[in-house]
Amino acid sequence: MPSEPFGAPVPQESGTPWAPVPYRVSERTQETADTATIELEPLEGTRRPDFLPGQFNMLYAPNIGEAAISIAGSPSDLRRWVHTVRSAGKTTDALAQVRVGDVLGVRGPYGKGWPLHEAEGKDLLLVVGGLGLPPLRPVLYEVLSHRDRFRRVEIAYGARTPKDLVYYEEIQRWRGRDDLRFQVTVDRAGTEWYGDVGIVTQRIPDMRFEGSSTVAFLCGPEIMMKGTARALQERGVLTSRIYVSMERNMKCGIGQCGHCQFGPYLLCRDGPVLPYASVERFLALREF
C-alpha cells in the first residue's frame, strides 16, 4: 500500500468553465439571407444568468463547435437568450440554421459590457455597422426602459443593402418613436429604397448631439469604427467618451486561449467593449 501523498490535494469546487449548459431553441427568425435570430430557453430551471449589454456567450452547436456570439436580447427578459448569428464559417453556419426544438449549449456570459452609466445625463450616440447592431440592441432596450436617464439618444445604423438590415420591423418601431432618432443608411440600394445611401459616417454631421457632453458606442467593422471616431472627434466628442466593441476569433471566452489578443487586451476578458482611446493607435497599424 502506498502511503499518503504529502499533503494530499485539496479537491476543488466542481464548477468548471468547460461545460456548456443545454438550451432549447424556442424561436428562430430569419433576419436576412444569411442571418437569423435565435432564442434559447433553458432546459433545466426557468431562467438564464444575468448579463450586461455588450457581453457575449459561447454558443455550442453539438458535433460542430463553439463560437462567440453577442447577446442581442433584453437584459430584463430572464427567460431566454437571444442571439443573432450570421453564417460565416463552420460553427456560425450551423448556428444560423438551427431549427426550433434543437438543443444548443451555452457558456457565458463573458466579457465587459457597454459603460451605460457613463452616458447617464449625457447625449448617447450609437453608431452601428452591419452586424454591429445585435450587441447594441440590449443597450437600446435598457435605454428605452430608463429613458429619463439620458438626454438625446441618436442611432445611426449602416448596412450593406436594404436586404441586409436586421430587426427590420423593430427598427420601424424605433424610428416611429419621438424620444430617439434612428437613422439608417445602406451602402447601395435599388429603387425600392427611399432611405439614405452612402456610408454610416456620413450621418454624423447630421446627428443631434452636443459634442462636449456626449457618449458614443460604436460597433462594426474596424474601418467603420475608425472613420466614425474621427468624425465624432471632429464634432467635439471627447475621445475618452467613445467606446468600441472589438472582435477577434475567440475560442474560450475566459482569457486562456490567446486568440483574442489585441495589444494589451484579451478581448474576451478586457473587452469586447473598450474605450476607443485605448485601441486608437492599434487600429492604425497594419496586421495587428
Place this chain on the structure above:
Amino acid sequence: MKEDRRELARELRTHPFLQGLDPGFLDAIEGATQEREFETGDPVVREGEPAGELILVLQGKIGLELVAPDRPRLSLLTVGPGEIVGWSWLLPPRIWQVDGRALKATRVLTIEGNALRKVLEDRPKDAYQFMLRLVPVISRRLHIARIQVMDIHAV
C-alpha cells in the same frame, strides 16, 4: 415676389456650402439662382443630359443613382439638406454622370452654371475659396465610394 427673392437670397447665403463666402461673390451669383421643388420620385437630373447648374439642397433628399440598360438601378449616395449635387457644370463636357431622383418632397436652389463660371473667372480669389469648399465634397464622395467598393459588411 420681392419677398420670395429676399427669402431666396437669405437661403443662398445661409446654405452651408456657401455660408461665409465673400458677400460680393454671393451678390454676384444671386442673380443666377433659382428655387425649384420636386415631388417624391421626380427626376432632378438625368445622366447624359447637359449639366447646366449647381444644386444646393435645402430640404428633402436626392438619391444619386447609376443606370445602365442591362442592370437594375443602383443607388450609391443620397444627398440631403445642406449638401450639394453636381460639379459637372464646371468642366467639359458638362454632362451629368448620374441620375438624381427626389426620394421625398425636395426643395433646392440651382445656380446656373455658365453664370457661375463667369463669376468664378472674374473673381479668382473668391473662386479659390469656392473651390476649397467644392474639392472636399468631391474628395469625401470619393472616399465614400472607396469604402463602398471595399464592401466592409460583406465578410
Place this chain on the structure above:
Amino acid sequence: MSPAPSDTAGVLERKDLGRLLEVLNGAGYRVVGPRVRDGAIVYDELRTEEDLPIGWRDRQEAGTYRLERSEDGRVFDFNVGPHSWKKYLFPPHHLLWSTRQEGNRLQVAPGPTLEDKPLAFLGVRACELAALQISDRVFQGGVVDPTYSQRRSSALIIAVECSTSAPTCFCPSMRTGPEVTQGFDLSLRELLSPWGHRFLVEAATDRGRALLRQLPLRAGTEEDQGDLGAQRARVRAGIQRSLPVDEAHDLLQENLEHPRWETVGRRCLACTNCTMACPTCFCSTTEEVPSLSGETSEHFRRWDSCFNLAFSQLHTISVRSSIASRYRQWLNHKLGTWWDQFGTSGCVGCGRCITWCPVGIDLTEELAALRAKAPSTPTTAQGAKA
C-alpha cells in the same frame, strides 16, 4: 558520524539519491523529470534513479542542441531541454467535454482533470519555477482552468538549481535565476568537488519537510557552502545573453512599426517551434470530433500558436497574414503586453525559443536591434511580402 540535519535543510549524498525516488514512488506520486530520449533530455516518467540523465550534458546554441557524455557522473549537469512542465499542466491535446445527443436532450460530461496519481516534478529549474508562477496567473488568475488547477495544486515541486549554464540562457537579466529561491516544495543543489558528490537539500513547505524527513541527510558544512558559492559564480559567469526586462514593454510599444519586423519576418519560418517550446506560451484552439454516427461528440483543446495563419482568422480573413506581423505579435505579447494582461513578463529567460528555432532566431538579438536603431521614419510596410 556527521551532525544531524535541520528540519528544513540537509545534505544528501549522491549514493542516496535513489532513496528520493523510492520515497516519492512509495508515497504514490507519479514522478516525472529529465531523462534521455531521442537525442535530448526530455521530461518523462522516472521509475528509478537510473532513468535520470546521469553523465549526460547538453550543448546548446541558437538553432542547435546536442547531447554528449560527461565523465564526472553528475546527474543534473545540463540545462533545460525541448520539453517544459506545461505539457503536464496544460496538456497538448485535452478533452474539455463530451456530449451525447438523444432526441432533444443534450448530455454534457466534462473531460478529465486529475490523473489517477498526483505528479511529482523532479528537476524544476529556477526559470521553470518562474514559468509555473506565470502560468498560474494565466490559468488560475481569473477564471480557473480545472485541469491546470487540480494538477498544479497536487503536484509536488522538486527544484534543482542549475550547476551549469547554456549560451542560450538569459535568466539573470529576467531576474528568474539561476539560483533557486522560492516556489518549490523541495530543492536540490548538486555539488561535485573533492569534498564529495552530494546534494544540498532544502524544504520550503510542509510537503517538502515531510519528504525531507524520509531522506538520509547530514547537516551542511562550510565546505558545502563554499562549493555552492563557487558553483553559483561559475554559472552566472557563463551566461552571456541578456534582455532588458524592464524596458521591453515600452520599447516594443514604441517600435511597432520598426523595419526590423520585416527583417525577422523574412527569416522566420512561422513553424511554431518557439511557442511550442516556450514554458509559458498558452495559446490553444478547440477541435470538435463527432463520432461518425453523430450520436456523441468530443470537444478538445489543443496547443495552437500565434504563428499559424489560421490563428488570427476572423470570418474568412486572416488578420495577420504576413509572417512579420505574426513575429511582432508574438514578441510584443511575450515581452510587452503580457505585463498588461498578467502583471508580469511572459518570458523567463530559459532560451528554449532560441535553441529550438530551426533557423536560430534569437529574441534577445531582435530586441537589441529594436533598441539600437529606433526608426527614423515609421515604416508602413508591415504587411508587405517578404
Place this chain on the structure above:
Amino acid sequence: MTERTVAVNYVARVEGEGALRVRIEQQRVREVELRIFEPPRFFEAFLRGRAYTEAPDITARICGICPVAYQMSAAHALERIAGIEVSGTVRALRRLLYAGEWIESHALHIYLLHLPDFLGFPDAVHLAERHPEIVKQGLELKRAGNQVMETLGGRAIHPINVRIGGFYRCPTSEEMRTLRSPLERALAQAEATARFVATLTFPQVQEDYQFVALRHPEEYPMNQGRVVSSSGLDLPVERFEEAFQEQQVPWSNALQSRSKEGGTYLVGPLARFALNRDRLTPRAAELAKELKVPSPVLNPFQAILVRALEVVVACEEALRIVRDYREPSEPFVPAPTPFPGGVGQAATEAPRGLLYHRYEVGQDGLIREAKIVPPTAQNQARIEEDVRHLVERSVEAEDAQLQDACERAIRNHDPCISCATHFLRLDLQRN
C-alpha cells in the same frame, strides 16, 4: 458460329487499372489478353539520379497495398551493393514489419475482396449485412496487421521507418509489448479464418502451374532465400534474370515476365506453399494437416485457404518476434563511406508473390539504373492461361456468367488485380 470478345478493363506495372479481353471464335478461345492500362508511372526512369537511400521511400509508392514489400526488396538489393548485412534483432524486426503487411494484405483480400465471391455478395458491405460477425473478424484481423506496421513503420501505408541498413528507430520494449495481445487475438482469428474458409465450396479445377518462390534454409520465405521452382530451378537471386525475362506486349502498360525456358509461371501464396510446406510455422503446419490441405494446391480457387494459412504463419512469426524482443543498441547498420557502388539484386516475398529489384549505383551513391519485377507482372501471363482454361470449360455460358467467372479467376491470384477486376467489363465478341 460466333466470335466473341471478353474484355476486362484494369492492372498496372503496379496494381491498379487493368482489363481483360478474350476473343472466342467457333467456340474456341483465340486470344486472352490481360491488359493493364493503369497509366505508366515510370518508376524505373525517375529512380535514375536519385540517392540510393531514397529507394525504399520512392518504390513504396508503387503500391499502396504492399509498400513494405517494395521497401524490403529495395533495401536488400541496395544493402548488397553497400556490402552490409542486417542480422539479429533488426532483421527480426524487418520480418515483423513484413508479417504485419502479410496479415493486413491477406486479411483484406480474404475478407473484403475474395470471400464475397464465395458467399454470393457484391462486396463485404453487403456481406456484413447478413454476416456481420464474419466481416468484423476480418476487419479486426486486418487491423492487427496495420497495428504492427504502425508501431514499427509509423503508418500502415507507406511506412516511414525503413532505411538501408535497418530502421531509423527501433521500437521501445513498451511499444512492442502493446502488440502482444492484439497479435495473440489475431492468431486465434487467423486459425478460425483458415477453418472457416476450408468449408467453402470450391469449383473443381486443377491447373498445371510452374511455381516460383523463394526458399530459405529455415524460414517460411519472406525477406530472403534462393529462387526455386517446381520444375527444379534453384538459383541465387543474383541470377534471377538469367531464368526470367520481362516482355512487353502491345496491349498492356505492364511488362510481362516469363521464364526463359518454360513459358508462364506463378508466384504468390500457392507457389510459396507448394515449395515451402516444410517451412510452415508449427500451428500453421498442424492446421494444414488438420484441414487436409493438398500438397501442392493446384486449384486456384483454394488460394484463399493458402492465404489463410499464411496469415497463421505471419501471426506466429510476429508473436515470436514480439515476445523475444530486446531493444537493439543500434537501429541500423551504417553504409560504408565512401560508398562502394555497384550492382545489387534482391527478391522478397510480397503478399502476392516474389518481388525482384535490381539496382546499379555509382560511387556517388546515385542510382544509375533500376529494374523492378513485381509479382503482378510475373503472374499476368499465367492468369491469362487460367482465364483461357476457364473460358474453354464454360464456353457455353452466358456472357454475364462468363464475365463473373473471369473476374473470379483473376481475383484468385492478386488482390491488387482484384481492385482492377472489380472494374472488369466483359467485352464478349462472338462470331
Place this chain on the structure above:
Amino acid sequence: MPALGPNPRLAVFKFASCDGCQLTLLDCEDELLTLTRRVEIADFREASSQVIEGPYDLTLVEGSVTTEEDRHRVQEIRAESRFLVTIGACATSGGIQALRNFADVEEFSRVVYASPQYIRTLATSTPIRDHVSVDLELRGCPISKHQLLETISAVLTRRTPDLPTDSVCIECKRRGNVCVLVARGATCLGPVTQAGCGAICPAFHRGCYGCFGPQGTPNVPPLTHRLHELGASRGELLRVFRTFNAAAPAFRQASESEERAKT
C-alpha cells in the same frame, strides 16, 4: 454546402496513383461498418463489384491526370458529383509521377519499355483541380485516416472539416517529439510542410520529407539556407523537395532554385 439526402451516395475513383489513399478508407477498420450504414457505396471498384450509376453526393478522387482519356474521365466524374474531394498528393499536386514534369517523358518511356510506341501518356502529371473544380483537397502521401473520416463526417453533417494548414512542427511538438533538425541536424521539411500526418517521421528520428505538401505560409528560403549550413548538399535538397509533392508551387520553386544554384 448543400444538404445531403438521407442516404448519400459515395463514389471513389482512381487516376494515376498507388491505391494507397483509397485503401485508407478500407483501413478505417473500426469505422467502416458505421460509415457504410450512413452512406451508400455507389462506386468503389477497389471494394465492390456493385456499381450504381451517378450522380454521387460525395466523390473521392485519387490520383493525377496523366492521359488524354483521364482528362475526359475526370470531367465526367465531376459532372456526376455534388461534392468532390481529391485525396492524396497525386490528386492534389500531381504526385511522384509529376517528376516527369521536370524531364522528357519519352526518355522515361524508353527507360522502362522496350517498345515505347505502345505507351500513350501526357507529358505532365497534373492535379485534379487543374482540370475540374474541386470542393476540398486532402493532402498527404498517403492521406491521413483521421482527416479522411473528419472530412466524410463533415460532408455528412454539412460542415466545414477541420483541416489545419499549420506546419508539421506544431504536431511534432504536441506529440512530444524532439526536433530532429535542431537536435540531429537532420534535413527536415517539417517547418514548411503542412500538418496532418501526425509528425511520424520525426517521431522515428528522421526528417520530414514533405508528404503533405507546403503549409499555409511556407517560407522556404531561410530553411534551405539553414539546411545548407548544416551540410545538406544542393543535390540533396533538390531531391527532397522534388519527391512526392514536386509540383506543389512552393516545393517546385525550392527545387528549381537548388537546381539553378547547382549548375
